[in-house]
Amino acid sequence: MSFDPVVRLADATRVHGDGPQAVHALRGVNLEVGAGELVAVMGSSGSGKSTLLNLAGGLDRPTSGAVTVEGTPLTSLTAKELAALRRRHVGYVFQDLNLIPSLTAAENVMLPRELDGVRAKQARREALAALAEVGLDEPDRFPDELSGGQRQRVAIARALAGERRLLLADEPTGALDTPTGDEVLQLLRARCDAGAAVLLVTHESRYAAWADRVVFLRDGMIADSTDAALETAR
Amino acid sequence: MAIRQGLLALLSMGPRYGYQLRTEFEASTGATWPLNIGQVYTTLSRLERDGLVAPGEQDDQGRVVYSITEAGRAELERWLSTPVTQSDRPRDELVIKLAMAVTARADVRPVIQAQRTATMRTLQELVRAKRVNGAGAAQLLVLESMIFQAEAEQRWLDHCEAVLTASPQTQETQA
Known part of the structure; x- marks a missing residue:
């Protein structure tokens, strides 16, 4: 493919500890996610899914190999630069603990932008736009006044507010029933079609099936992919 | 196979031609269960033999409208209320x-x-x-x-x- 990936892992390896106790969480993984692409990662617990997501978002660094986000190799960055790049380019959606209960939906979306130095007025404007994009029309409600599906909408809006287009989702459908889970995927899919790059970790195949490409991890390695032709061509 | 009962379900909404039954059957089940017109007519003649449907007069284009009988409604009712068992699959x-x-x-x-x-x-x-x-x-x-x-x-x-x-x-x- 001739696209510039939003995130690229090249021969990424992550080892925790050393000597005989060393745990190889990830072994030489190559993975690219381009703008407009939804890639799902599946694998049993301990297969390296979370490590992969943490490396892709710059929350953790590879022991060897390289991670590149929006053209910037993360290895060369200081901790401060890395934090700035994360805030500017990377959004996260997790299963829970997503929203701050004492802030409204709009304030939750504004928060990371304000931390990034954006003025409150502009941050609110951005937040309302992002919430409208995900179809939430009650921006001044508090999280506990929203349903599970609506809370995930807010989390997705927050992850993509500003200019961020890399979205990392770790089991975002966790406790939701299947119609609501499908709604979350529909939303992620729509954000993808609007130009975002989404890396989704899930253990549920019905949600992984929304992806353009499904990658199976086993023992820290990519065991297979639904896009086999592309993998071997690389 | 539930083609018999599927056709009875469609006929419970009113009389229909064979071709119409085929179209509606596929619209209900998606392309997941394609039915050819031969299967429809074979099934209709068996349903007629068993007294579950009754054919009407042929129209000027040679088409026959089928209606569900009381026995047909009872069979549909029985089918809908009976759980499917694993051994039927x-x-x-x-x-x-x-x-x-x-x-x-x-x-x-x-x-x-x-x-x-x-x-x-x-x-x-x-x-x-x-x-x-x-x-x-x-x-x-x-x-x-x-x-x-x-x-x-x-x-x-x-x-x-x-x-x-x-x-x-x-x-x-x-x-």
Whole structure:
């Protein structure tokens, strides 16, 4: 493919500890996610899914190999630069603990932008736009006044507010029933079609099936992919 | 096969031509259960023989309208209220394949992995079909049923892999 990936892992390896106790969480993984692409990662617990997501978002660094986000190799960055790049380019959606209960939906979306130095007025404007994009029309409600599906909408809006287009989702459908889970995927899919790059970790195949490409991890390695032709061509 | 009862269900909404039945049958079940017109007419003649439907007069184009009889309504009612049992369903080739692979001490892991990827591709197609606008409520439920089945198959494959990896017998054969 001739696209510039939003995130690229090249021969990424992550080892925790050393000597005989060393745990190889990830072994030489190559993975690219381009703008407009939804890639799902599946694998049993301990297969390296979370490590992969943490490396892709710059929350953790590879022991060897390289991670590149929006053209910037993360290895060369200081901790401060890395934090700035994360805030500017990377959004996260997790299963829970997503929203701050004492802030409204709009304030939750504004928060990371304000931390990034954006003025409150502009941050609110951005937040309302992002919430409208995900179809939430009650921006001044508090999280506990929203349903599970609506809370995930807010989390997705927050992850993509500003200019961020890399979205990392770790089991975002966790406790939701299947119609609501499908709604979350529909939303992620729509954000993808609007130009975002989404890396989704899930253990549920019905949600992984929304992806353009499904990658199976086993023992820290990519065991297979639904896009086999592309993998071997690389 | 439930073609008989499916046709009875459509006829319970009013009299219909054979061709109309075929179109409506496929609209309800999606493209998942294609029916040829021959099957429709064979089934209709059996239903007529059993007194469950009654043909009307031929119209000037030679078409016959069929209506459901009281006995037909009773049969439909019975069918709808009877749960489907496992033994009514065809045997699953994948289950037999894995059982035979284990028995013959073949390496089962690549079989599982290949199936998992293939089933995921099927799931991706099903989700794509679901996302296409214009699918009716009945069609969506049929697609959803196939999605749940594929999902169950994936979970079963995960289970098989976990169990076989833990079992010393299969590790021996892989060594």
